[in-house]
Amino acid sequence: MQMSGMGLGALMLPNIPVIGNHVPVEHLLDPWMDAPAKKKLTEIALNAAKSKGATYTDVRIGRYLQQYVFTREKQVQNIQNAESYGIGIRVIVNGTWGFAATSDVTTDGIAKCAATAAAIAKANSKFQKEPVVLAEQKGVGDKTWKTPIKKNAFEIPVQEKIDLLMNVNGAAMDNGAGFVTSNLFFVNEQKYFASSDGSFIDQDIHRIWPTFTVTAIDKAAGKFKTRDAISSPMGMGFEYLDGLASEKIAGPNGLVGYRNSYDMVEDAITAAKQAKEKMTAKSVLAGKYDLVLDPNHLGLTIHESVGHPTELDRVLGYEANYAGTSFATLDKWKTKNFNYGSKLVNIVADKTQPHTLGAVGYDDEGVPCKEWDIIKDGVLVNYQATRDQVSILGEKESHGCCYADNWNSVQFQRMPNISLKAGTEKRSVLDMIKGVDKGIYIIGRGSYSIDQQRYNFQFGGQVFYEIKNGQIAGMLEDVAYQSNTQEFWNSCSQLCDKDDYRTFGSFFDGKGQPSQVSAVSHGSATTRFDAVNVINTGRKI
């Protein structure tokens, strides 16, 4: 996440803009063109671009569906159903990229769009110092891929969704909340990719994010406290909301973690109680603490301190004016012994793990998806790259990290899932807490901020518990920890095992100018970090 002015709060507003046109809900279930019809259209683009001098062309015909539901307390604030479709054409002419897009998906419209893309490439080639070098990608022929969903969220009646959110809001209010907002986000990307390499790939991708914010109010004291949902956005259908008992993980003090199935009402009840408890929680004493970080919290720390710094475009300087560059420079990587973290730290990149936001069959330049190591036994071993970058790493095959957030956006390097492997020794969260003398157990994503080279960060959370002599000693407030990425990951001293492994996700990760969003998951088990600097964020105004 990069946008300097806008935090998560802004994303919760009921007027969050949708991409595309508002349509009636039943329209979201209308079938679109079949694959042969789409293939025919992409062939028009491929031929037109070739005739304008393109040495490489890829074409994306996309239909992007969104349904967002926003409520507060007893009322529905907004329901947005949107559809956006069109075609984006990317070409290489004179060794330079050019891109154009149009919603005019006719023979003429497509041919004109291809010509514009070629003209832009030609104009930009005047400034080009080094021609684009594309890693080889053999055409894969006709392929299809679908997110393995059990219930298509777009087929669930809107009333069922409203009923669920009203139950969530009611449960929160009945348990002491002063206010509650709850939202459902559903996304379906139907995209067809074709390239001059001979790939014709039809994909149907689904994502879901249920979330809420509960606020407790003490008007007499002029105080308020909030607690956000500890759900995760997922690459799943509506079945994520089934709240299966088998997917719940019991934690200390009756706390529950959710794996691949979320109980939204149960979490709302806990949230209301916790928001109230926060009102009277002890303000933290600043100092060094051993941190026990829940996967629903640690995911964002992984995202910011490992995900972004290992994006190769940042490392090379392409994001210098906006998101920034990276401390994880190529010279450090080349030493083959740069200690990013302790020996326990094994971080993998992947776009294949089921239920994750990053899982697709092929990326937006037709590369089959895979898994690879980023940090192995604590050492930085690789980055995240696209076809035009991977030669810099001496590799012949792209990592498959290319993504565009819409048919009218140009695809560029985006983060795959970046996850911390669970520990190999048997260990539960309770076992981990038992070994901590002076520590803090942190759950949920809170405030987060990191510098433009990803050295210095500060993270908050949703709920904090003090650990004293191996026991949970009560709730804490005003907690944030500050550290340096390398120092932090080297203080990683213990991992829970795979039974505790869960994914965290970011649904609207921003990058680029003009800014594009992407969705990405980060898996981990609960993890311990020793002697981390904790500050007190309490103030009086």
Next chain:
Amino acid sequence: MAILSKEEAKKIIDKVLAFSKADEMSVGLSGSRTGNIRYARNSVSTSGETTNLSLSVTAVFGKKSGTSTINEFDDASLEKTVRRAEEIAKLAPDNPEYVPMLGPQKYLEINSFSDSTAAITPDYRAQAAFDSIDPCAKKNLTAAGYLEDTTGFSALGNSKGLFGYNKATSIDFSITVRTADGKGSGYAARDYNDASKLSAKSATEVAMQKALASSEARALEPGKYTVILEPTAGVDLLQNMMRSMDARSADEGRSFLGKKGGGTRLGEKLFDERVNIYSDPQNLEIPGSPFGGGGGGRFGGGGGDGMPQEKVVWVENGVVKNMYYSRYWAEKKGVKAIPAPSGFIFAGGTQTLAEMIKGTEKGILVTRLWYIRAVDPQTLLYTGLTRDGTFYIENGKIKYPVKNFRFNESPVIMLNNLEAMGKPMRAGGNLIPPLKIRDFTFTSLSDAV
């Protein structure tokens, strides 16, 4: 086609309204042409231009409303959109907070359109990139920058006879210059309505100077320091504070403006008495939108509910004078509705930045703050870092560059620790003075350049 005249827009809106069978109907029509060029590593990385013309129809039956949008403009498509909006409305749940639409309104005359911006071509953008890259390349510096220009219009009308139209342009430019060894980095940003005011070259020169001057930064201990925040550094914190001035949140007790025991802090002195903040859509340097409150920024995009934008004093002599009131909340509280403006004017002094530095015994000059995030919405505590040019000042002179800091500070506390204000400059669509603040809290050091 994307930029319609007032008459063309009215004709389409009237045609749409004539199709309506709903109790109430509102129509928003907006179009824009946006062009951009992005460069990094002294080379253009992407550029493009997109045009968009979009119609949005909201139909209302009782307290049910539905919206449909389209970008086709033949009669059949327009009618289809009206029918769709009506279908969606009929199926929607009642909105207990629905407020009937406004009748005809009087809007202020605002000149936010510039022919020079509207005339921008891909060649202009390429030249701006060249003017920025070339001097950097000659000095072995690396430029990364972004330029985006927009020409657009926004019109709205409803079945109660309201009609409004506005045409606007904007240009935003930002440049980061880094030294070849990666030890120095400088930044400059400019935004205008009129592109003839932008010199990519002179903005780049500022960033180049900062990059060269910021190499070999020394580490200072974190702690409380007197700082001079340049407008590009102060703008985000101040803007975040102004965005939190919603009356409803304060009345509900979940805002920094909520009062102990209930109610709001309207009328309370919250800041140093020299703090005066207002908005004025007719300000010549930051012309706003004649209507809005829908979050459409400088274009009044969508037009919100059509509430007229007027001059509003938000803070006077340190006292909170106004907050935003939605029409629903204003009606509930029996007060006048006030939409959020597109930009703020923070009244400052007359001193230049150089004069402010000269008058500083010990302090830190901050070019830019980055990755600002709310830590505590109750106190508006924010964290973030300095970036792209942070310098130590001693006895009125910039002595040496210092390593970047992380800060944890609230703009409310900051505006109580005000030492001096300089001449306001446009930053991100606002007018912001350089601010000299004592006891600004830096909590740790960063190795980032």
